[in-house]
Amino acid sequence: MSDRTDPIRVVIVDDHALVRDGLRWVLEAQPDIAVVDEAGDSDTAIARVSAAQPDIVLLDVEIPGADATETVRRIAETSPRTAVIILSMYDGPALLRRLLAAGIRGYLLKSAGRQELIAAVRSASEPSGSVLLSVSRESLAQVQGGRHAGRLTARESETLQLAARAMTNVQIARWLGHSEATVKRDMRNIFAKLGAVSRIDAVNKALAASLISSPDDDTGRPR
Template sequence: MDRTAADTTISIALVDDHALFREGLREILESVGDMRIVGEAGDSTAAVTLVAGTRPDVVLLDVEIPGDEVTETVSRIRTLSPDTRIIILSMYDGPQLLSRLLGAGIRGYLLKSVHRHELIAAVRSVREDPSRVVLAVSRNSVAQVEAAAAPTLSDKELEVLQLAAQALSNSQIARKLGLAEATVKRHMRNIFVKLNAVSRIDAVNKALAASLIMPQGRTDPD
């Protein structure tokens, strides 16, 4: 069954203390057929009230609006409307602020220098995929955020996990590394905690995704 027009239209709240900038955003977004502006706000208190009353799909939030600090505003918006995706608009390209906002749950961080098609694409992207994060910042900022977020495993934990990726059991890993099996189990527990993993396969997959270990084929048991 096809979705109705109401289902496919993206509702957006604009939050910026410059009325002229909000007017420009409104003109850009309402020029496409699948977006509508449900309200505007110029400070953090008004932003939270607006979101509570409209529950928009997306909030475009200026990083320097008057009132509460931006991460507090993000937190309050997400508490009131968990399904609302927040895209930050900023003049500043700083990895520390970006990291804090990503931790607070934003789904996008765009510099105000982006082109209109990038803005439109970002809004559509976070609406279509709630897990997606859209960034339009420098490579240096992204690299610093990724480096800070990457889990750190000890050399021995990396050895253990690399062998676990080859489908070796704890006892087989212990023999290869000259360790007690209990020590291998302790290393695996530490790995699960550090990677927030729920199983050996989950830990291996997360380590591969983070390039902590190298992909290898299965090793036959000794």
């Protein structure tokens, strides 16, 4: 436990009353944790978090209303000092990356144990800024691999931006003034950094990570 004297204030958000009751029972058995409110959908959650300004929100990833990423963003707007811990049956890397980008402080699978939940709540209440992830090794590896995507060089980003316009390697080489071999080498590096298996996959992953702009927004055209 930390040195704080006031309890950690928690709001539980889950659309199943039995789940909320179970979480409340586990948390309120701890002398340093108090459940101050609960909600079963996104809009109610935002309103109650805004009113309570809790330390922690335990947020089910599949509640009715706005999706979890939007709900996390709205919580950050209405209660900036509240930390969000996601509870989920699913740990897909794409969802996990979006939620991490939105600013969550924890992600727990619903198969997590009681002590793991309590530890996550206590950890997220501290101002350290650390993020607790209790997910599969496969998802964690893919999320960590996605972080390396931001290390595309300027030339690789430009190459992929042109590939997003459906330009061939020959066209990209002419546009950039490089050899076709250089473009092929850059594309291999891009695939490795993004964990992509095709040009389309690389473009989609780069768009999702905001590494390149959408071709619809890209006004440049081949000469």
